[in-house]
Amino acid sequence: MGIQPTELSTDDVHEDADVAVREEVAGRSPTQIALTRLKADKIAVTCIIVVILFVLIAALAPLLTKLFGVELHQGNPVTDLDQFNFPNYGPPDHGFTWKAPLGIAPNTANDLTAEWFYGARTSLFVATVSTVVATIIGVVVGLFAGFSRGWLDRLINFVIDVFLSLPFILVALALAPIIVGRFGSQPGRLVMWQFISLLTVLSLFGWMTLARLVRGEVLSLREREFVMAARVIGVPTRRILFKELLPNLIAPIIVSISLGLPAFVTAEAGLAFLGIGVTGYPSWGQTINKAVNYFNTYPIYLYAPVLGILVLVMALNLLGDAVRDAFDPKTRR
């Protein structure tokens, strides 16, 4: 049997301290705990700042190009290039100039600073939209699969398997000429449809892992008491899915988003490098594709977009890791 408090000496009781700790813990949700942990994580904070910088560059690309006094496709190959088709001014061969801080492209004389800014825009826009769409599809499909049991679950699982078995690059490669064939004679609409097809391809191949993850979580959650209780008192299924289950899935979803973003940035660049994706609009992948032949004769052409992708993807990845650690109840750092 236990010792009665009154039987203890007063020295053994530390009521004040105990109470204080309990109060602090009691008032915090898992998200709040995660945010606190993130704030304390120096790498995470640095990465957030880097990502915000890139977002600002992407959002303000037109302003920034004006600020630098450059614009897309402004160069004239006849006057700006020498007889080797190499630039007549700009780094690295002719020293730094504000006229072209990152130099101009051989052959086309396009301004590389402007291409870089707009490339950041393409990268982030494509990655963000694809991530959002893929996340929405993944969460909804996962919720339904996990909660439905029976034939719907099996059907959804089959569809997920089908999508996982489709070769992503091949589908993208096959789709590109179809789009060109269909919209080739309408230059304006072609770029729009290339964008849409790129976003569709990326989103369509990005939701399966999240759907499986969510399905697994739902399978375990739906047997819990609070879900049982909700069903017993007759809460509609939709409400159970989105009000009872979804809030409990925030952590895996956020982790999936933060790890998905860098994956989409790389995928977009990879597709552009292969010559599929958007052609009428600058993107880092396209610039890299054009620049690989110049890796030793005009390195800045290649390094600027490579560095852009490297820093952005690294920041997003480290941030994703930090977010995952912060949300993981098992990590104690």
Place this chain on the structure above:
Amino acid sequence: MRMKKPAVVFATAALMTLAACGGGSGSSKGPSANPTNAGNGGSAGSFKNADAKAPLAVPSDASTGGTFTVLTNQVPSTLDPTQAYYTDSTAILSDLVLRSLTQYAYDPDTNDMQLIPDMAVDLGKPSADNKSWTFTLRDGLKYEDGTAVKAEDVAYAVKRSFAIAELPDGPTYQTTFFLDGDKYKGPFKDKGDYAGVTTSGNDITIKMRRPFTDMDYYASFPTFTAIPQAKDNPQTYGKKPLATGPYKFADYKPGTELKLVKNDQWDPNSDPGRLQAVDGWDFKFGQDTAKLENVIINDKGSSQTTLTYDNVTPSSYRAISSDKGRLVTGTSPCTYMWYLDTTKIKELEVRQAIGWAYPYQAAWKAGGEIQGLTRVPGTAILPPGTAGRVDYQALDGQDGKTTDPAKAKALLSKAGYKPGEYELKFLFATDDDQSVAAKNEIVKGLKAAGFKATPIASTSETIRTDRTDYKSPINVRSSGWCSDWPTGGSWFPAQWAGSLVGVEGMPNIANFKQADMDAQQNKILDTMTPEEAGPAWGEFDKTMETKYYPAVNTGYSGTAMIHGSKVGGMDNDNVRGMPTFARMYITK
């Protein structure tokens, strides 16, 4: 005929879509476009030398022995003598392995190729009406196995060239010009005799069904080599053709590698055009461009005797330009053109306006061509090096690289169009960066000159079929043409004859049909001697462009090949745009 190198077809198909890029600002680096004796409507005689004497002298700086390594991105599709029709396969076969009735040899004095005798003692004797040609074989010619070359073997090779079903993709002039060419199907299907070719002793006589003035040129194709009928199997002969030239096949892995070694049965005293200065040749096909360029530029060890016949890329061009001796430049006989659809763009003024509006230099640069090196500016349709070529300006002051928006606008308003009213539609390949970049420049240039420019998207794979589709919604087509031999006879009847309008495959790309021009062509083809025909084609070229302007010349193709420091005798074969393999040696 079509552009010959497979990869060239590919690259240009995309490029030509719109940009066909070209020539240069006459920079001091300029290639030896060498139009000196090519122009001026000179006599065709300067391109032929029936008296070339064997043997060819070995240069004094040549060392003995050694092996050449030839690295290339290209892959020859076949090395069968009858099927060889690409510049790379014909050059390898004709220069090194197989002797034909005639051959091309590099003439250092003029920097041009000359047609000289090969297995035949002269360049052939035509009958008065050009309907029969007789070639006489030299005595003592031998195959690599020591057996004698007979006139019957050459006659058999000629018959073999009609077997298009068994041996496709070769040149097909024999079906157009030779006797019964439309009926005879080759020795495999037709067991009977073929009356078109007869032999008597060392003489081979070829009979024609219409006058063929250029038979001596055509006889230089590997098609006109000697093939012993007893040893022929159409499926496998191309794997190891029986050598008559200075080198023979040692090992051939199609698509990967070809090793040649000395042929000890070849007699230098019977050959006025070839050397046997090295022990062997090692061709490696399908190599990575950046890698092979680095190997050659670094010039260490065995790469000193390494060369390529691929055009140098701009990035490597700058690296090699400090070492000019290792860069071989010149022309290859192709002309890139913007073919203006004369059924859609009917006004001459509008067509001429396009000639002033086209942003030649900007489009060339954006398309990755080095001005004046891999593309050479010009106005005549016939490229430099063609017999009887006339250098002219179809538009007064237009030298093939000048863009003048003001003149274009003036011509447009003369034709009754306001700026931005006349629409030009042309194709480009969305998956080809250079095609897209050149398109951007062309759109810019056309807009500045008062046109409305509408680029139509296509892909590298579909662009050729889109271009040759009569129903395509385009009124300008970017394409080109290469010589089979350096006279107008391999140019105009193939692309500019009115009878070709409407034919499947759209050979007459500009849909050009004018009665007076057709009459002039027939007159040249049917009544003139080879000597008269050359200058007549040159004049035809000038008249057509000046009077009708159905095509904008967007530059001649140029050649810029790099080699190691110990490669000697490598010049540009401007008939094929290939190295002069036949005369190459390793320096001391």
